[in-house]
Amino acid sequence: MAIVDIDDMYFHYPRAALGEGDEGWTLRGISFEVTAGSTLGIVGESGSGKSTLIRVMCGLLRHQRGTVRFEGQEIGEFRGKGANELRRKNQIVFQNPRRSLDPRMTIRRSLTEPMRALQGRKPDDDELIVSLEKVGLGREVLPRFPHQLSGGQLQRVGIARSLSVDPTILYADEPVSALDVSVQAQVLNLLMDLRDELNLTLVMVSHDLGVVSRMCEEIIVMRDGRIVEAGRTDAVLTRPESEYTAALLAAARLASLEREVEAPG
């Protein structure tokens, strides 16, 4: 069953200089579906619109043309309580954990924010500790401020914060690219574990094809605001149909640890 259903969607930022046809639009004619419980990887280079796309999908940005449906309902039509539910069910983990937590709020306060905002309740420490333990942290982080934690710990806090309101979809925007190599693996494993345990739909933006081929059954390759190629990850990456996907793949293999015979180019 499709949980998100996008059809011929266009998006541009305010004050974009729009031209002939779809010139100036950040996202152009996007159509695809996300199956409930699946994991989707969105790959592309900077400026491809991949980060913008997930922000439109979860309702943080409003598209101008086409439709984006969540659980069958157009995303712009959620109002009042419904809008809160939409927010609650669509949660995001951001790229840079140090920037996505308010430096002047304690971890305790940051963790309780979604529940205060969306459910109007203040959880007690016991409840917070349970959600911290899910991401491999303990109660000792509660009174701390972000600058007192490492990047990996902060990203765990970010994940715990997103999961605190029981979302159905978790969007992850390059969740490990700001972390040290030795810490990335911990966070990726954690995301996989939580996805399986909580039966989450996971939509992950990444520039790393290795990460995507490990985590995502399906993949969307984006360039210049358009979908270049989409399908099952193994199919797309073993037999890429577009030249662009092939180029991305070649570049990824070149910088991988294998001693590769370099593709001509």
Place this chain on the structure above:
Amino acid sequence: MSVTDIDTVPDVDTAIPAAPKSLWRRLRRLPITLYLGGALVSIFVFVALLSFVWTPYPPNQLNMSNRLAPPGTPGFFLGTDRGGRDVMTELMLGARNSLYVSVVSTVVAMVVGSAIGLAVAGSNRYFQGPLTRLVDAGLALPGILTALVLAAKLGPGNTTATLAIIIWQIPVAARVTIGPARQVLALDFVEAAYGYGRRKPYILVRHVLQNISPLLIVLGSVMFAAAILIEAALAFLGVGVQPPTSSWGRFLNETQALLDAAPYLMFFPGLAIVFTALGFNLLGDGLRTVLDPQQSRSGLS
């Protein structure tokens, strides 16, 4: 290698607390401007408050036998003025008036100004440009002229002076708030807050205001210095406080006729004004250094 359970191994980062620095070492790292400014401001506030319970002589006590006594005269440490009033008493009472006007005007201008600044920064893109220009127009208001017009309408007095300073300073506070507030609004944690359902007013107060508060503290002390100077200027021009209340500015005005006979009379209130304003400016400078996040993070990257 074997996969080790991450939970059993503490992060060194958190497991080993930084060696606590001794209080003395931490105090020594604070900038000298903070100490200088703090000292000058403390003296000013202390003197102003002291004037409520003690002055060398009762306020406005005329002493005709001791008119224009030079500084150092027994009983009159800083001398007396034309009416034989003790200069030290007058200056202490002037400090009180200066403190009163500056506190009221700075607090009101800060609160209103930064609220306007936050609102403009948070307004949607159609209003933001015009509103910012409006604040800029407010900045261009000639302050002294505003005060003169107000005085013509309301009559001179402390209220007029305070009001004039407020009107003068609100656009300053607003303009200084807009830029940093917009920067904070562009940060990731603000987007995260939208992501979990917070709305703009809450974000402006809870996230933006809190993150620009160090800046507002610095701004407050600089505005305080300005308020002291403006209060003195308005009193000097006769727009501010009226007799019998004492004021540094008016004291200056009254003594300028005696520039030849007793030049030292202008010296003391002038000095009081300069050092108090300097004190608040230094304090602001020191606070800026201390509160700058780049300074407080001692780590090396």
Place this chain on the structure above:
Amino acid sequence: MLEIRDLRVHIDGHEIIHIDELDLPPGARLGLVGESGSGKTMTAKAIAGLLPAEAKVSGTVRFDGNDLLALNDAQFARIRGKRIGFVFQDPARSLNPMMRIGRQVSEAIRLHTDLKGRAITDKVVELLTQVQLPDPASLVRRYPHQLSGGQQQRVMIAAAIAADPELLIADEPTTALDVTVQAEILRLLISLSEERQMSVLFVSHDLGVIRYVCDRVAVIYGGHVAETGSVDDVIDRPRHRYTSALLAANPGMPKDDDFAAFMGQRLHTIPGSVPAVGRFPSGCRFRNRCGHASAACASIPSPVTGADGHRYSCWNPGGED
């Protein structure tokens, strides 16, 4: 070309860096790999004499026979830019936004060569052609913001090689770039190094990139060289436990027929995170995160040298030569 012996950097009383021995042969490309806070960038800066004044540097860094650390500022300035070129991580920040491309590239030529007037312009165009920028003749009149990130980095490289340096120090030169652009820049660096017999000191957090670019690699952790040797030895036959852990934590790419087995597979993890500067444990820097640590690790491991200069400092090494 470059011989580092007992290089130490102290800041605030902490010993941040201690590189006992590290060599870069002429014409070779040496990778310094490490995570943030490992000291790899600081090592490169110490070699280049670019550390802030509060850093105390000791030891020797021999460059073509001269000890760089013994030079005064004026002497160093004659070597920097002329015999040692630099490329930094973020080209957008390394280029002066108010200066035309031609002027920025010609700076090193004016400073370090005798060329004048028309000859300088010709040389700039030649350099821009060498770094494979399109239409170099008109490019010299452009400003940095008119170029893409990849093009800006090519300009930086052109400026770095303008005075024909014998050594190029590149600090994460492709980290700010997209993967396809990264591949082009890496190819360019390799071909320039080979054409000019120019040694390269390549600093990166990415072992995959290092393997592609470099012949030799030094794995840096906590300011120490954990392991060094040829890239094949270090990456295919790692001995130090940190190196093997880092390799195992890499997400990697599946082979074409491997996707099914790859999917959903958990990665090997390294517990904890890289300590803050100055908070590494004594002895082996990695021992508090190492699955194989023993009592011996409380003292600094003595280096073991194998074939082809494969050297590691680990009390409980894995694998075998």
